Amino acid sequence: xxxxxxxxIFTSKQTSVNRDYQMAAQHLEELxxxxxxxxxxxxxxxxxxxxxxxxxxxxxxxxxxxxxxxQEAQKKGKSQWYEQYRVRICKVEREYxxxx
Amino acid sequence: xxxxxxxxIFTSKQTSVNRDYQMAAQHLEELxxxxxxxxxxxxxxxxxxxxxxxxxxxxxxxxxxxxxxxQEAQKKGKSQWYEQYRVRICKVEREYxxxx
Numbered sequence: 001x002x003x004x005x006x007x008x009i010f011t012s013k014q015t016s017v018n019r020d021y022q023m024a025a026q027h028l029e030e031l032x033x034x035x036x037x038x039x040x041x042x043x044x045x046x047x048x049x050x051x052x053x054x055x056x057x058x059x060x061x062x063x064x065x066x067x068x069x070x071q072e073a074q075k076k077g078k079s080q081w082y083e084q085y086r087v088r089i090c091k092v093e094r095e096y097x098x099x100x
Numbered sequence: 101x102x103x104x105x106x107x108x109i110f111t112s113k114q115t116s117v118n119r120d121y122q123m124a125a126q127h128l129e130e131l132x133x134x135x136x137x138x139x140x141x142x143x144x145x146x147x148x149x150x151x152x153x154x155x156x157x158x159x160x161x162x163x164x165x166x167x168x169x170x171q172e173a174q175k176k177g178k179s180q181w182y183e184q185y186r187v188r189i190c191k192v193e194r195e196y197x198x199x200x
Contacts, residue, residue, distance in 0.1 A: 007190050009107060009152060011142050042111050044144035050152065052109055078198055086197035090107050090190030097186035098178055
């Protein structure tokens with residue numbers, strides 16, 4: 001991905017494993033993929049869940065936050081899914097890696 | 101955590117689940133906790149592994165990258181543990197959350 005771009009780090013502790021959540025998470029990922037500025041998503045769930053999505057600009061992130069189904073999910077997150085969560089909006093300043 | 105601070109997003113695909121890796125990962129986490137500027141760490145492993153560590157400054161991150169045991173682990177990562185990895189150095193620009 002071409003620098004600079006932004007990363008949204010979403011970490012959470014779920015109330016319990018939840019089929020409703022899993023379906024919504026998949027739906028939202030597909031939606032995000034269709035949004036302008038979307039660059040990619042990484043997630044993992046173990047003791048805590050982590051989702052990182054990548055966007056071109058802060059404006060793209062704001063539009064994604066305001067997207068209708070995403071708003072709905074944010075409400076459900078607070079009322080049902082999450083014990084706790086934390087969102088961190090970050091600017092990616094350097095990037096490097098390794099491929100076997 | 102008080103803004104601004106920096107997040108290091110480390111994502112990886114492992115070659116295989118690895119006891120040696122797990123011991124090193126735990127050791128490194130303890131080491132990082134003793135470094136100046138260390139603010140916290142989040143990680144999860146599912147299909148992909150994600151580790152996010154939080155630091156006060158870019159200089160703290162550079163010192164952590166140069167730390168001897170961490171250097172050793174970086175070498176092992178390339179020679180043994182990882183099929184692929186990606187490190188992204190990010191500036192956290194906004195943060196908010198929810199607690200039940």
